[in-house]
Amino acid sequence: MTTSPPNDPSSSSSSSSSPFSFPPEYSFPPFFTRQTNLTTHHAQLTKWSSLVLAYCRHYRIFKLSLSGNPTTTTNADAPVGGGGGEGGAEPDTTELFHNRRINRRLSLADIREVIDFLRRDGRAEYVSGAAPSGGGAEGGGGDLVWIYWRTPEEWASLVESWVDATGQRGSVLTVYELVEGEGTRGSEFHGLNQELLLKALNVLVKRGKAQIFGQEDSLGVKFF
Incomplete structure (x- = not known):
């Protein structure tokens, strides 16, 4: 089953200052426990995937720490978010997987x-190929993950539309x-994580619509 990106109710280019509105199932304790019935488990994964995409879109988080380690960054390197591009702190993402009110994690x-x-649907990717080891067991593998509430291809189309x-x-x-x-x-791409923008620009390069040149700290792009 395909996980669709959540609806985009606005075109704001900065992270939202309003708190995220969690869906009703987030307050349901079994939502945090792996369901044994295959059909129920698939529905659970679908709902969790939609929640992750919606949460990251709301706060314009591009890279998510699975352990929820809060990080304050700028857009230049933006290891966690990058959407709070005016120098603001990133949200404490531990709340995404830990509902303290009902004490469920x-x-x-x-x-x-x-x-x-999400990876199977092209909506997530471990940063720098840091895929988990040991079959996804606790503590194995990378902690930082790209969350593509817009894929590089979708960002590329937005950039191309702006160019036109x-x-x-x-x-x-x-x-x-x-x-x-x-x-x-x-x-929509103002304040975008620069690494993600480069992924999008490389999509345009492959389409023959752009050329990237220059040094790493002063990259330029020409649009065709």
Whole structure:
């Protein structure tokens, strides 16, 4: 069953300051326990996957720590989020898998199973190929995961639409200008994690719609 990205009720390019509204099942203790019936378990994975995508979209989290370690970053490196691009702290993502009100926590093994469910649908990827070892057992493998509430291909289409709408074909822009420049303010990809933007730009390169050049700290891109 395909996990669809959650609806995007707004086009805000910064992380939301309002608290995330969790779905009703988040307050249901069995939601945090692996269900043994295959049909029920599949439904559970589907709901958890939708929750992860919706939560990360709400806070514009691009990289998620499975252990929930809160990190304050800038968009330049943004190891966890990057959406709070005006220098704000990232949300404490431990709440995503740990409902303190009912004292229920999803185990790390079950979290990895949710991530694997998202990976099969192209909605998650371990950072730098840090896939878990030992079959997803607790404590095994990488902690940091890309969460694609928009896939690189979807970001690429948004960038290409902006290029067309603003007459940027033939223009050369730096990656920094695309992420932080006044010209992109108000666009959905303003404030995007730069590493994720490069993934999207490489999609356009493969389509023959862009060329990336320059040094790592001053990358530029030309649109065709």
